Amino acid sequence: MAATTFRAAVRDKGELTLPAGIREVLGVSPGDELEFAINDDGVVEVHGLRKIRADQAWFSTERWQAGEREASEDVAAGRTTRHEGVDEMFAHLTSPAPGRR
Structure with a gap:
């Protein structure tokens, strides 16, 4: 072209x-x-x-900024997890959420 x-x-x-x-x-x-x-x-x-x-500019979209605010609120409220390594982190991410099967 x-x-x-x-x-x-x-x-x-x-x-x-x-x-x-x-x-x-x-x-x-x-x-x-x-x-x-x-x-x-x-x-x-x-x-x-x-x-x-x-x-x-994608970073300044309302949708992205709403996600940033939500993540900041989760961190401030202690709604986080800590993992010893990458394998543990991915195992956590791919496991069913509590109460869901």
Whole structure:
């Protein structure tokens, strides 16, 4: 599959208008920022930023954050288990829950 290319002209003060297709891929809209990283081989990577990189926005979804809150509440309430090793942990995870068969 061929790469999709876009062009934008740089204006006097280094400004440019990002084509709509680029804004969509980066997940940015007016007011968002961009992060540029230059690799050792000279390739420039561009990431859209909100409060975090746009490609990591899944962590900020309400569903994910609700799970984080639930996990924090479980830890605070002592609803945790400790295992001596990986085998013991997996045995616990794959065993039927108490009261279920």
